Structures are given as structure tokens and as C-alpha cells.
Amino acid sequence: MTTVLVAGATGSLGSLIVENLLDRGADVRALVRKSSVNKVTAHPNLTPCIGDLTGGADTLQQYLDGVEVVVSAVQGGPEVIIDGQQELLRAAERAGVHRMIPSDFSTNLYGYSYGVNVLSDLRRVFADAFATSTVARTSVAIGAFPEYFLGPVHEVLDPAAGTFSVWGDGTRPIDITTIPDTAAFTAAIALDPKTAGRDVHVVGQQLSMLELRNEVEAASGRRWELVRKGTLQDLRAEVVRRQYTASSIVEYVALQHQVAMFDGTASLRDIRNADYPDVAPTSVTAYLAGSGAAHFTVPEMTRHRAEWPTPV
Structure with missing residues (x-):
């Protein structure tokens, strides 16, 4: 059974990713704020982990021991997309996590240069952190919701x-691509080890x-x-x-x-729906x-x- 930690697990996309992972037989850890823990549905393979990305790598690492894949579905400004996800990545590195799906879930963010889109730029800055990381990055692109x-x-x-x-x-x-379909694809991609170090486009x-x-x-x-x-x-x-x-x-x-x-x-590019x-x-x-x-x-x-x- 693959163990996956989902950050942003109670959001509109994150909650559906959790649901799809559970349907596929994964063991899921849902990283949620204390104020949102009541939104987590009880399931024998689902463990709520109280915290958020602002807690830093030291706090997050306790939830990542034994995790094989991290999925980030968080939203926000640079303090979340860059700083917060970098703390999550550092914690994943220390815990020996194999792969991470960052919170991209958009158009082909890497098909154009910096300066075109402020939100894309945040995600591209965070993507650079994987260049020296032991954790493989898998970026999921789906177009527009x-x-x-x-x-x-x-x-x-x-x-x-x-x-x-x-x-x-x-x-x-x-x-x-609708939000529910994005969640379904993301769960399948998270459990597919062949996606390590790749951009996966589905639509x-x-x-x-x-x-x-x-x-x-x-x-x-x-x-x-x-x-x-x-x-x-x-x-x-x-x-x-x-x-x-x-x-x-x-x-x-x-x-x-x-x-x-x-x-x-x-x-x-290179749409992988057939996978x-x-x-x-x-x-x-x-x-x-x-x-x-x-x-x-x-x-x-x-x-x-x-x-x-x-x-x-």
C-alpha cells in the first residue's frame, strides 16, 4: 500500500484528491489546520495530521516518515507557494520521500518565460528547488478549470x-479539465512511479x-x-x-x-490520458x-x- 501525504487536504481540489487516493487503496495522511480537522471524513486508511506549511520543516517531518509521495494542493501567495512548499520539500527530503507533486494544476506553466504570469512565476521559482533535491518532482498540468x-x-x-x-x-x-477530473488524474499519477521527474499533461x-x-x-x-x-x-x-x-x-x-x-x-503537450x-x-x-x-x-x-x- 502506497502512503501519500496531501497538503491542502480540505480544499476543493485537495479533498477530492484524498477521496480518489483512498478509492485507489492508498494510505493517506491529510495535512490540515486544527480549525479544519472536522472537515476530514473518517476512513480506516486516512490519518489527519494537524499542521500547516508555516510550521516549518522540523514540524512537518514527523508526518512524512514512511511517506512515499507528497501531493501539494495548497493555494496562496509566495509565502505559501514558494516558502511553504519549500519547507514541505525540505521535510520530505529528510524523511526520504521519493516524489512530490507540487501545486501547479494549471496550464503548461513551463511553456512560456518568466514575467508573463505572476502566479506561474511563483510555481516556476519553487520548481527550481528540485534541481538539487533528492525528491523527484512530478508536475501535473490540466489546462483551465x-x-x-x-x-x-x-x-x-x-x-x-x-x-x-x-x-x-x-x-x-x-x-x-474540471476540478473533479483533475483530482482523479492526480491520484492516478501520484500512484504511478513512472512519473518521477516528469511533467504529466492530462486533459x-x-x-x-x-x-x-x-x-x-x-x-x-x-x-x-x-x-x-x-x-x-x-x-x-x-x-x-x-x-x-x-x-x-x-x-x-x-x-x-x-x-x-x-x-x-x-x-x-504530449497528453497522457491513455496512461x-x-x-x-x-x-x-x-x-x-x-x-x-x-x-x-x-x-x-x-x-x-x-x-x-x-x-x-
């Missing part, structure tokens, strides 16, 4: 105005923005006016403009993701017919401007 890409932060769908906005010509395929579905609009119209039963907001050069200029005026990265980071998605530099045939990804049609239908209603809440968003 539709749960976020079709939400307010990306400014694609505007339910109140009934519009669907596109930068560029909208014909390049983009990669989309739910690839379709263009224009095809995505067609899916939205079919699922919602209404027309969504296509708004062409400008060229990709215009999009880059809009990112720069917002960087000068924004009070928070939330105001421009989603557009940074779109730049790399729409120009192809963030596209997934995990028991994971049947959800189509966009099925997603929009289920929980994704919520995108068609006017949201009642807005994101707190100081919050660090999920990668995509």
Missing part, C-alpha cells in the same frame, strides 16, 4: 449582459473559444452575444494597463492566463448540464480583492 474560467474572474461570461467575450480570433483550441477536453460559446448556448438554451474585445496584442496591452492601475493581482492575473492560453504557449484509462473525463457538455449551469445565473457575491486566486 471551467469552474474558474467561466466564472467572473475571467470575464468571459457575463450572465447579466448575456455576452460571451473573446480576445483574438477564438479559433485556437484551449485545454479544459478533459480541448475546444476553441468559439466552440465553447456554442456549448454554452446549447446548454443554457439562450443566445450569448459574441463580444470581440480585440487582438492578442490588445489583450497584452490591457494586462499592462491594469497592472499600473490595479489594487490587486485579481484584477489582471486571469487575463495573463488568457494571453498564454490564446497564443498557444500554455497549451498542453490512465480508468479516468473518464467530463465533457464540457456534461459539466454545463450539471454544476456548470450555475454560470448562467447572475452571481450574488464578488471576489474579495485581496484574495490570491486559483491558478486558472
Whole structure:
């Protein structure tokens, strides 16, 4: 039985990774804050470990003895993605852990250079720590989460105005994978020793923005006016403009993701779905017919401007 420690185990993605690992017969240790331990579901192969990445390597090591794989599903700013994960990596090194899946779970973050996306840069900085580590890195890339890409932060769908906005010509395929499918793939990848030292790209579905609009119209039963907001050069200029005026990265980071998605530099490469045939990804049609239908209603809440968003 493989022993896996999951950091961020009570989050929307982390909790599903835990569930999938248990379904696959793994022995799971869930790293959770004391305030969240009641969110951990009882299971004979699940052990809650009270703590967080701010506790440092010395505190974390006690939970890593005997662990073969670490999966990090944490979110946050540099103090979490760089500093916190580095402490987790140091603890893993001391405990003799074989592999670690860092909290990437996004587009192909390594297909473009530094400076394109502030959140990608954090993950690339942390990835450099593996160059001299005894722990092998396995990065999981899945494209965009539709749960976020079709939400307010990306400014694609505007339910109140009934519009669907596109930068560029909208014909390049983009990669989309739901959060539950990402968790299912991640559990399979975590238990696959052949992924040591590799980037593993998996995807739910690839379709263009224009095809995505067609899916939205079919699922919602209404027309969504296509708004062409400008060229990709215009999009880059809009990112720069917002960087000068924004009070928070939330105001421009989603557009940074779109730049790399729409120009192809963030596209997934060498997709490995066939390595995990028991994971049947959800189509966009099925997603929009289920929980994704919520995108068609006017949201009642807005994101707190100081919050660090999920990668995509």
C-alpha cells in the first residue's frame, strides 16, 4: 500500500484528491489546520495530521516518515507557494520521500518565460528547488478549470449582459479539465512511479473559444452575444494597463492566463490520458448540464480583492 501525504487536504481540489487516493487503496495522511480537522471524513486508511506549511520543516517531518509521495494542493501567495512548499520539500527530503507533486494544476506553466504570469512565476521559482533535491518532482498540468474560467474572474461570461467575450480570433483550441477530473488524474499519477521527474499533461477536453460559446448556448438554451474585445496584442496591452492601475493581482492575473492560453504557449503537450484509462473525463457538455449551469445565473457575491486566486 502506497502512503501519500496531501497538503491542502480540505480544499476543493485537495479533498477530492484524498477521496480518489483512498478509492485507489492508498494510505493517506491529510495535512490540515486544527480549525479544519472536522472537515476530514473518517476512513480506516486516512490519518489527519494537524499542521500547516508555516510550521516549518522540523514540524512537518514527523508526518512524512514512511511517506512515499507528497501531493501539494495548497493555494496562496509566495509565502505559501514558494516558502511553504519549500519547507514541505525540505521535510520530505529528510524523511526520504521519493516524489512530490507540487501545486501547479494549471496550464503548461513551463511553456512560456518568466514575467508573463505572476502566479506561474511563483510555481516556476519553487520548481527550481528540485534541481538539487533528492525528491523527484512530478508536475501535473490540466489546462483551465471551467469552474474558474467561466466564472467572473475571467470575464468571459457575463450572465447579466448575456455576452460571451473573446480576445483574438477564438479559433485556437484551449485545454479544459474540471476540478473533479483533475483530482482523479492526480491520484492516478501520484500512484504511478513512472512519473518521477516528469511533467504529466492530462486533459478533459480541448475546444476553441468559439466552440465553447456554442456549448454554452446549447446548454443554457439562450443566445450569448459574441463580444470581440480585440487582438492578442490588445489583450497584452490591457494586462499592462491594469497592472499600473490595479489594487490587486485579481484584477489582471486571469487575463495573463488568457494571453498564454490564446497564443498557444500554455497549451498542453504530449497528453497522457491513455496512461490512465480508468479516468473518464467530463465533457464540457456534461459539466454545463450539471454544476456548470450555475454560470448562467447572475452571481450574488464578488471576489474579495485581496484574495490570491486559483491558478486558472
